[in-house]
Amino acid sequence: MFDFIWNLASFILALGILVTVHEYGHFWVARKAGVKVLRFSIGFGKPLITWYDKLGTEYVIAAIPLGGYVKMLDERVDEVPADEKHLSFNSKSVQSRIAIVAAGPLANFAFAIVLLWAMYMLGVQTVKPVIGSIETSSRAQIAGIKADQTLISIGNETVFDWRETTFALMQNMGESKVKVVVQDPIDGQVVKNLNLEGWTLGNDVKSPLHSVGITPFRPQITTELAHIAEDSAAKKYGLQVGDKIYLVDGEKISSWAQLVGIIQASADKSLLMTISRGDEKLNINVVPDNKPTKDGFSQGYLGVVPLASKWPDGYITTRKYGPIDGFFQGVDKTWQMISLSFEMIGNLLTGQISVNNLSGPIGIAQGAGASVSYGLVAFLSFLALISVNLGVFNLLPLPILDGGHLMYYIIELIRKKPVSERTQEFGFRIGALVLLLLTGFALFNDFMRL
Template identity: 60%
Template sequence: MFEFLWNLGSFIVALGILVTVHEYGHFWVARKCAVEVQRFSIGFGKPLLKWHDKLGTEYVIALIPLGGYVKMLDGRVDEVPEHKRHLAFNSKPVLSKIAVVAAGPIANFLFAIIVLAAMYMIGVQNVKPVVGGVTEQSRAETANFQAGDHILQLGDKSVSSWQEVTFGLMSNLGEEQVVVKVQDAQQQIRLRALPLNDWKLDKQDEAPLQSVGIQPFRPEITLTLAHVQAGSAAEKAGLQVGDTIRSIDSEPVQSWQLLVDKVKESAKQPLRIIVIRAQEEISLTVIPGANTLKSGETVGYLGVVPQLAEWPAGYIETRQYGPLDSMVLGIKKTYELISLSFDMIGNLITGQVSVKNLSGPVGIAVGAGNSVSYGIVAFLSFLALISVNLGVFNLLPLPVLDGGHLMYYLIELIRKKPVSEKTQELGFKVGALLLIALTCFALLNDVSRL
C-alpha cells in the first residue's frame, strides 16, 4: 500500500509540474498576443481550489490530475461582445495563433533545459560503461565484445554512462551496424562492429542492451542481506539485515543464484536456513511465499535483497559543472532527447519498436516513484525526459493535440484562408478516437506489467 501511495503521490507531483509548465506556455504567449484568457486549469473535473487575478482570469486546481487546459475567449465557441472581439483568439492573425499553440510544447522543451542544467550543477553520478558479460549467440558475441570492454564511443558519439550507451543504440535503430570503440581489459583500444541489421525492439520491456546481448558489469552479489521486506516470509522467519546465508536444507550456499533457485522451487515448503549473525551460527526455519507468474507457474520467494560487493575504484564518477557549462549541456541533452523521441515515434510506425513498449499513466507513476526514491538528481532527469516526451507527443499532427492545431494553422497560412469548420470537426473526432485508443493500449501495457 505504501508503495502504491508513494508512486501515486510522485505521479501527481511530476504530472502537476509538467502540465503547469505546458499550459503556462500557452497562457503566457496568449497574454502577450492580447488574447483574453478566461481560465487556467490544472486538472479536470470538480474544482478543489480557485481564485481570480486582476485581469479576470480564473485559476483552478481540479480533482482529476491528468492534464490541464487554458480557456481563451473564442468566437467559435462563445458569444463575444463587439467591444471584446479584438481579444478573441479566433480574431488574431494566424501567426499569433501558431505562436500561442506552439508555446506549450516549447515551454516543455525549455523546462527540460533548465531542469537538466540544474541536474548538472548539482552533480551527475555515472557508472562507467564496462561490459560484465556477453550473451551467447547474440549480436554482441558476433561483434567479439569481451567482458572488461570499456565502451568509449558509439559511431561518432562519445559515451560515459550506460544511459548514453542505451540512447546511442536506440538512435541507431534501422542501421546495418554501429562501430563501437572500446578499451579492452588489457587497456588496448579496439573497434567492435556491432551488427544491427533487422534489429527490432519487439519484446515488451526488453532493454536495448539486453536485446543486443551486452550485460553491464555489476559488483558481485554477496550472501549478506541488505534488506528484509516488512511482512515477508523472511521477516516472519526472523531473518535480519546483515545476516549472511551459510546453508539451506544442509546444502552449502555458494552463490546467491543457488539460493534463489532453491527458494523458487520451494513455495510454501519449510526450509532450514543457517545464517551467520554477529559471528554466531543461527538456525532458522522459513516458509517461502508463493508468487504466480504470467505463465501460470508458481514460484517461491523470501522477500530479501542481497548486498553487493564494493564497486572497483574509478567505476563510479560524479561530474559537476558550472552554470554556463551546465546550460550548454542542458541544451545539448534536450536536443538529443527530442531527436530520439521523434526517432522512436518513427520506429513505432515502421514496427522496429514494438507498441508493447508504450507506457501509460501507471508506467509513468511507477517511474516517478522510483526516481524520487533514488534522489533529487534522478527525479530531475525523469522530469526532463517526460517533459520532452510530453512536448513531442503534443506536436503530433492529431487534431485534438497542439500539433493538429498547428497543422490547420499552417494550412491556413499557405492557403490564405482557414480550414473549413466541417473538416476541422471531423478531424477532431477522428483524432479523439485515435488518442483514446492509444491511451487504452498504453494502459493495457501498464496492467500487463503489474
C-alpha cells in the same frame, strides 16, 4: 499501500508541474499576441481554488489532477462582445495562432533544458559503462566486444554512463551497423563495428543493451542478507540482517542466483537453511510464501535483499559543471531526447519496436515514485525526460492535440483559407478515438507489468 500512495503523490506532483509549464507556454504567448485569456486551469472538474488577476483571467486548481487547459476568448466557442472581438483567438493571424499553439510543447522543451542545467550544476552521480559480460553468439560478441571493456562512444555520441549508452544505441536503430569505440584494459582504445541489420525490440526484450548481448558490470551479489521485508517469510521464520546463507537442504549455495532459483521453486515448501550469524552456525527451517507470477504459476518468495560487494574505485563518478557548461549540457541532452523520441515513434510505426513497450500513467507513476525516492537529482532527470515526452506527444498530428491544431493552421497558411469546420470536427473525433485507444493500450501494458 504506502508504495501506491507514494507513487500516486509523486505522479500528481510531476504531472502538476509539467502541465503548469505546458499551459503557461500557451498562456504567455497568447497574452503577448493580444488574446484575452479567460481561464488558466490546472486539473479538470470542480474548482477547488480560484482567483483572478487584474486583466480578468480566472486561475483554477481543479479536483481532477490529470491535465489542464487555457481557455481563450474565441468567437467559435462563445459569443464575443463587439468591443472585444479584436481580443479573440480566432481574430489573430494564422502565424500568431501557430505561435500560441506551439508554445506549449516548446515550453516543455525549454523546461527540460532548465531541469538538466540545474541537475548538471548540482552534480550527477553516474556509473562508468564497463561491460560485465557478453552473451554468446550475440551481436556484440560477433563484433568482437568483450567483458571488462569500457564503452567510449557509439556512433557520433560520446558516452559516460549506461543511460547515455542506451540513448546512443537507440539513436542508431534502423542503421545497418554502428561504430563502437571501447577502451580495452590491454589494447587501449579499439574500434568495433556492431551489426544492427534487422535489429528490433520485441515483447520479451529486457533492454536495448541486453538485446545486442551486452550486460553492464555490477558488483558481485553475496548471499549475505542486507534487508528483511516486514510481514515476509524471512521475518516470520527468524532470518536476520547480516545472516549468510551457506546451505539449503544440504546443497551448497555458491551464488545469489542459485539461491533465488531454489526459493522460487519452493513455494509453501519447507527448506532447511544453514546460515552463519556472527560466530555461530545455525539451521533454520523456512517456508517461502507463495507469490504467483503474471501467468498464474506458483513462485516462492522469501522477502530478502542481498548485500552487494563494493564498486571498484573509479567506477562511480560525479559529473558536475559550471553554469555555462551545464547549460550547454542541458541543451545537448534535451535535443538528444527530442530526436530520440521522434525516432522511437517512427520505429513503433515501422514495427522495429513492439507496441508492448509503451507505458501509461501507472508506469509513469512508478517512475515518478522511484525518482523521488532516489533524491532531487534523479527527480530532475525524470521530470526532464517526461517533459520532453509530453512536448513530443503533443506535437503528434492528431487533431485533438497541439500537433493537430498546428497541422490545420499550416494547411490554412498554405491554402490562404482555413480548413472547414466540418473537416476539423471530423478530425477531432478521429483524434480522440486514436488517443483513447493509445491510452487504453498503454494502461493495459502497465497492468500486465504489475
